[in-house]
Amino acid sequence: MPATEQTWRNLKALHVVFAITSILLLISTIAMLAIDHNRPWKKYQREFRNLETWSARAAVDEQDSRSYEATTKLLEEKLTEARTAPLDSAIAAQFVIQAKTDPVDAVAVDRVQQDIDVLASQQSASERLVLRGDLLQRCRDIAKRARYREELAAGQLKLRKAEFDKARADYELGVSDDAAESELAPLLLIADSKRAEVADAGLINQGANSHRKNLEGLVRQMVAAEESAAKLLADHRQKLSLLAKTVKDRAPNVGKSLLELPVLDAFNSPLRPDQLWLPQLTLNNNFRDVARFDRCTTCHKGIDKSAPGSPDEQAYQEQEILAVSLPTPSSKPIGESAGNENNRLEDAYGFQFSPRGLFHSEDSMVSVILPGSVAAEAGLAVGDVIAEIEGGRILSQSMAFQSLLETLTWGKPLMLSVRRGVPQPYTSHPRLDLYVGGSSPHPMQSFGCTICHQGQGSSTSFEWASHSSNTPKQGLAWHKEYGWFNNHHWILPMLPQRFDQSSCLKCHHQVVDLEPTERFPEPPAPKLVEGYHLVRQYGCYGCHEINGWANPDKRIGPDMRLAPNYHEVAQSISIDPGLASASGPVTRWIDEVSSATDGKQARERLREYIDRDAASGNATLSPRTHQLASLLKEPETPGTFPKVGPSLRHVSSKVGFDWLYAWLRNPTDFRPSTKMPRFFGLWEHLSGKGLEESKLYEPIEIRSMITYLLNASQPFEYVLPFEGITAKPDIERGKKVVQVRGCLACHQHADFPDAKNNHGPHLSRIGAKFSGTKQGSDWLYSWLREPNRYHPRTLMPNVLLTPVKLPDGSISDPALDATVYLMGSTENWKPSDIPAADSLVEQERQSLNELALLYLKDRFPLVQAKEYLEHGIPADVGALMQGDERLLTGMMDANRDGILLDYVGRKTIAKLACAGCHDIPGYEDSKPAGAALADWGRKESSKIAFEQVSNFVLGQMNSASHHAHASHETSTKHDVHGTLHDADAHASDAGHADALPHSSDVNKESDENSDTPVAADLAYAAGSHASHTTPHSVDPDTGYFLEKLLGHEREGFLWQKLRAPRSYDYKKTENKSYNERYRMPKFPFDDKQREAVMTFVLGLVSEPPAPQFINQPSIQEQARLHGLVVAEQYNCGGCHSLEMDRWDIRHKPGSLGEAPTISDYPFLSPHFNEQEIAQSLITDRKGRRQSTLRGAPVLDEKTGTPQMVDEDGVPLTADDTESVPHHLFMLYRDALIDGEARRVGAQNLLVPKDALLAGTEYRGRGGDFARLLFPVVIADEKQINPNVKADDAWGWLPPPLIGEGKKVQSSWLHRFLLNPEIIRPATVLRMPKFNLSSSDSSSLVAYFASVDGADYPYEYDPRFEDSRLVEAEKSHPGHLEGALRIVTNNNYCVKCHLLGNYAPPGNLKALAPQLERVHQRLRPDYVHGWIANPRRFLPYTGMPVNIPFDKPVSQDLYSGSSDQQLDALTDLLMHFDGFAKKNLSLDAYFKQQPVAPEPPPSSAANVQPALGLSAIEEKRVDLQELITTPPSPSSPTSEKLP
């Protein structure tokens, strides 16, 4: 085929195609480049760079301002002044003398001398400057030459040494070669002479060295002043130059701009994504762990920036609007800087504006603030934008100048509205001390962002990072601004702000390690910790196990599980009739296992015994006992939490049918503040058949539960009242007992509205609970006397109420008094609408049958079930039957109701899992009934049954908003628990489906109900619900949860589950059986509590990161944390202060007065290091210094509230507006103020109120009860002694346990906690006996030791050693005898202290602890310090200084120095037992007749043998009084009844 020009395709067409594709390629390339160039994060990076440059410039401006120049000038002047000053003649003369010692410099020295003289007489400053310079140079030259000569001398010395070494080596070689003596002698001679030369050269060198050093030292002294002045100037200048350099580095320049140009920015642009690579903190991507890449800092560039000079203050805080009151000068300032407005501003207020604003150029943005100026004190800060002045918007700087300098009333403060901070994403992370900061526990480089916040860390765009909105409104705004959407496909969306603390649980498995600590006084995760405590208090773990262990070696999260119920098992076993034939120890083992201390050994033995019995073939014990024995075995990782409800093992001894019925029906009816949830009457979601069933069955269920509980109740032995009680029980006395004997530390009562602790139940109606039964009052008495008799593990302690001798001589029983008082506390509450206990009406009987059949059907075929129900179970069948159905054996018509009720009751109790919180006979082996929560925070929403709940909630809200106004009043009541009226509301609302919790929330933001199309496609399809309620139409919080509920997310499920747990049955009851319904009860949480619980539960993800990230506290810290848990369980803090308040005050220098001069023992002096002192002297911009005070405000003795005084310490009156208010503060730890130490016990500090307002107040832990009683005991004591000193009252109350670890011996404290003895006779109440286990007690002891950094578990002190006494006796004969003379002298210790069987007579309130037992109780070091100056340890103590530091006392008793006397007293007290045993009788030491030794304790039921008649007996009465401190003001001096 001939070649043609013809091509396969039309070339022209191809050209066109090519051209078009080229253009398309070009366009797409350009588009690609453009899109890349315009990535949103670049904009943020540029903006942030501007922000950084601006801040650096502001810092320069601040340095560069006129005050900077003034300072420069001042420093320069100082330098010149120093350089022209005449030389210090004394130093100069010394120099001349020193220099003259070396004649080589004679000429130069003469010249120096001349110059000195000339300089002294020279008048002209400039001449002096030159002369002085020359003179100093000459001096330096002389010193230099001296150095040169010293070096020469050193060289010589070296040479001589070398020669000596050679000579010596020659000689030694000779010796080793066995040279002849004659050859060796000259060698030795040479060596000797060389040695002498070395010595000479050494002397010369030393002389030269000291000469040079002296000269140099003197020169240094001559120039010291000018050098320090020069250094100040250089430092001053360097600050500015450094800042200027920062600006240069940060500011954009041509090079940078070039690299940021399109296309070029693909190569090494200054703008680039930032990335944190975290290979250890892996991310689980569908069963594969991959390294985590967090690119969040690409946009959040300022996240780790701290303010200059502070490691943890945010550089860029989030925007907020502040009100600032700016004082103005009294008249318009007249200055030379009239032209420059910024300078005028600086003159008048001490601040300047930046030439242009940062985010808006017209902003009036503060760029300079002079330290200590009016503006600084008013609280303005660099970077603030003044938005309004006196209510007028400021739109430009000229407006601001106008308002600040022209149109104002001079002398009157201006009200400014100030915008502070920067918008997102430029802000710094809050709490840089805790997170992100380099020195924080979570530095950004090792933790990244998403391990805590979740989200998609690798994304660099807002929408794909899976940000989570905190409210629907925020989501909407994000959607509009960034095109944000809720990305369902990323399984780890960022936590919304409300749940951001949940993540802490990943690594903080103990949770209490998130409570405030010494290092982090600001609570790190308050919401989460609150949630944890709620879960603990409400006992959620009773049904929902939270297992923190994947296996015994792997911890995965918080561990909250029920402790093994050994004592329940033991009690159950104890009534086994087969035990009758058992031998002695078995009963003892059972008792020991039942008791609180948990006899581990006894438990093992008991189990072996039962197992042997079971295996023996002719078992004497019941099958149930055999079954229970396995529960006595200790699991590998036992749970630790107790059941939260009271024991019901002996419930029939306590309450009757009526009360139980009312209580079970609705616990809040009787006690509005109860933590018991509500099981019945939760019908708001029900209608039709479902509602009908509930109404019929629930009353039967309640009755049947009561039947079972009362039937199963084990017998109880009541505590019998004391014998010999002669006073009639008295309500008023009882009230006093309840007030002062400790009840109010845990309980509330309407008679004492100031008592706020709710550790135990509210007591206002307690009498109504027991009044229904014959034995109610007996039970209450028993409970008050010996609570552990009813429940060995009860948290209620034995408050050790023993008979008291009244002023009229009669003997009263405080427990009896308290019983009559409490039995009278009913608030007229009575159970109402209670059915008759012993008969059923026909309808009820039918329902009972139906319920029984429901259960029987589960077990047997229907026909058989009906047969059994009709005729009972035949005896032969029943004998072989396992399970509850056995109860129906032998059922006949006569006992039919009772047996069926018992059977249904047993089933119902199992169904509702009552045994999760209560000890119920027959349920010892029950298991938690609810879903385990250990990883609920990751539960897939597809596995969560939302049922029809969305329809229910929306329907509820719709109908609520229909008649929102109408139902507002009643519905708000639902959220307020605690008032009595509520109970009525609850009760009456029980049956009404339209009574809606939270309807009050609806329409809070009615302006928000614009149901925009945007909202519609966000998270859920609003259109599918024919309603007008949307997440946007309700308040933001409800809206958030509603959105999550409608979107079927777990937050929404949990929210509704906690609000109305049964509502998931909405429209479901029609097709499920009655027993298949949801069983979770409704807990009385308010919105805040609910969210806290959710924060905790959502944090349970069971995803522990690598071990190095998990918080693993030190052993010491671990001890503290364990102790905290135990202390909370037993409410130690209810009475005792465990930590004092901490006030971080910011005060003006000197405003707390000067530190007094105090002469005291040196070992009691406060210790502060240089750094701490320097820190306390730093004055901030506002002209304030920071100090940390630990202690407590002084309380007013009448009101018990913190006392306010004026600057002189004079109490403020209510109408006083002139005085400057001050707090009076009692230090419990030495403080550092203005560089000076303030000692504990020296004086109360006068703290200006504004210093506290400017700082932070952290409330301590515990001590409320002591504070509550403070004014009470003072008022009581005043009736006896009007002159009582308020501070003394602290000594009668539960003491603060500050420093307890260093104070007492560990072994003593351990025993004391288990079995407390009387220490201080003056206290108005005794330390109660708690039902602690031995390990609980150990935890507490370790806690105190850990908090104080004391030795634990063993402490050593040489003072414990007997050998020490021998030494002491040697150096000071009569060491201990002398000390004993002091102790027993009429002037000293026994004046107040008990010693052996001697009790100083007199007012109980002035009695002090038994000295005989000090050696068991206290640590020697504490005793030593305490005797030296008691107030240094307890600032309120009335114990005086007995042995003053500088003046040893009573030499006739012990001759020696104060220190010796102190040592002797300490030695005696620490060895008192040994000493007393050696020295047969103490009698000789007492001037007074000692009292007779105590007779053996009376056997007659604890009655105090206080009724003797003889004189000796009378004395002993006093001693006995100590043991039975009367609660009311009654002492030997009081004449009348209180």
Add this chain to the structure above:
Amino acid sequence: MNKFPGMFQSSSLTFCFSVVCAALCLVNSSASADDWGTIKGRFTFGGTPPASLEIKADKDIEVCGKHKLLNEELVVGADKGIANVVIFVRDKNVKVHPDLAKTKSEKVILDNRDCRFHPHVAVLQTGQAFVLKNSDTVGHNSNVATIKNPASNNLIPSGGEVSQTLSSDEAIPAQVNCNIHPWMKAWLVVRPNPYATVTAADGSFEIKNLPAGELELQLWHEKAGFIQEFTVGGKSEKVAKGRKKVTITPAGIDLGEMVISAGAFTK
């Protein structure tokens, strides 16, 4: 009848009050009469004075039980004069009469005697020697609750004494207690100048040689606190925070009989 034997015996040097008065008497003749003046007055109780409450000693009865101890919070004489009202000049920089300067070198003694403090109110100048003494045969301690000065609590053995000086003045009298004998209470007035006094058993007081001109007096009583209201010649006068302004003239002024109503003492 003087209920407090020894308290106002002019010969006793243990009382600051007496010391000051004596000193004032001495110097008065030599000072220029133009610039200085005297102020005097008397506080009486309006209404029926409460019966004085007897304190029954329950400690060291063999010593303390011998004396009749009374609650001294409110001591009203037979003619209704109120003892122990504290009157002092508030101004700290007030000019001091030249001859009064030497009062500063006198010792002020607060004695523990007969199980009570003598005097009940001690008046002290800053820098003046202050001696806490125990003339009893039993041990006492003196818990001095000063506010501006470091508080102290020393045991004072029988026959012993502890001396100290206080460097700051106190705006209200400081309480002194004995913890061993809790009924014992005294007050300590610490002022930077000698112009402070306490009313005598008949309620009268006098401060001599005050600089002429306007001064502010502080009126205080331990039970009533600041004396904020009283009646003079049937006319009620209110003094906020017990601060009464007076103008001293060389002729001297007499505030007259100031009747404080019973209600003021029921706080």
